[in-house]
Amino acid sequence: MLIDVHAHFFFAGTPRADWREYNASRLAAGERIGITVHVNSILGTFGRRSPTYFPSPADVGVGNDAALALEHEHPGRIRTYACVNPNYTEHAVREIARCRNAGAIGVKLAASRRADDPLVDAVCDTAQALGLPVLQHIWQGRRRDWPGQEASDGAELCQLAQRHPEVRFILAHVGGGGDWRHTMAVVRAHPNVYLDLSGSGVDGGMLEAGLAAAGVERLLWGTDMTMETGWAKLRYLAHLLPPAELELVKWKNAVRIFPQASFPTD
């Protein structure tokens, strides 16, 4: 059993003309790697009608509908995060509930609002009420604002996590850009923050640092936009960890933080 907690699929409403090939490639690579379930989020229209990291409410709905449709096309193989933009707070709260009713098993926050902003509290309250984990896009150790996103870093997510100790937060893609050492230093004291290992980065020492900072019970396996890097990290973890602990990272930790019956072995 292997759960990818950070997957993305595309659909016809995005700018990618090759979206069918992209999705097919992800599924085929997933079979080769042994991925049992891809937990997918679609960020609105990925920039076609509103910015990827600032999706409009209309696009949020369209993207989530596409994600839920993919889940129905591939039952048991694809699950869904409800992506929301907290700047449209009431819509976000309604959208999470709507998507949960339709089968979503988590909430995806991209980079529309800083994670420590009080505006995000309503989203977290809703996630807590519905028992959903929150996957937060993170720029590791952000030292300045980057165009196109209001990115949060680990310290800002941990402030949010401290305000919502009953919510499980997934700190996105420690290998996804920025200084992951900054993240490792801050997550130690926050037991409700889990590290998603995805991202194109395969730095030597990153996995050891993740284990030291969060412990094996707070590591989650994922891929994001590059699947070979996920497979490489999985292979290296098999070298670092005894088999029982490797199973935690591969799927058991994920089963623990997502709603019951989200995955086949539940």
Next chain:
Amino acid sequence: MRIDVNAFLGAYPWGRVPGTAPAALLDALDRVAIDTAWVTHLPGLFWRDPTEGNAWLYETCAATPRFKPVPAVHPGLAHWRDVLRQAVDRGVPAVRCDPCCYGLHPAGSELRALAAACGAARVPLVLAVRLEDGRQRHPHDVAPELSAAAVRALIRSDAALRLVITHADRAFLEEVHFGSTPEEAARMWWDISWLWGPPEEHLATVLGTIGPERFVFGTGQPLRLPENAVAKLDLLELPDAERERIESRNVLESLAV
């Protein structure tokens, strides 16, 4: 057979990296079934005279036949021709230059002189586009990345020069490859360490559009997990002959000194 043309020994000045000692690198080679690694002295890249790391590199490689030394040459220093001559005399598979770390213009007069000397000596020159993701570098690690324009200028500067370019992404290598004549492009080899696999399929795309003759196996270890380069080839499910070409045959047939 698997040859890694992109490996390092020694500590990294910008952060703690495990596995930089020779014994640890050997363990890593065993772990991912790499037979031979072209290695460079990593801390030396950041020294005022990077060639001061070459003596240790030669000594270490002499004691460990699976390591092949790729010594640094700094064409801004007066003794660089001696350094290059010594490297050629020792039968190295290649030499390397990191002009952006040295504060040299990557296509300036010093680099062009080195390019001509490497061409005359028939020794390939290794250039790295980067060592780390630019988004995570240390605040004081401000050397610019190698530019595609500089690589185009260098390959045009000497008709006998052969380049091995490591850590290039798809956009970089396409810009250089298709911005060169077929004759120029045929004198450049690209390591696969920074090319994305599925679902973006960058490696599959360039293997299809450019051909496997231009690619060599490289990892960037120990700064990067060597498992990554193997995993992306495993995901491609290439014909055996094509994979062998990337993993060793291009090096053995085209880059041997």
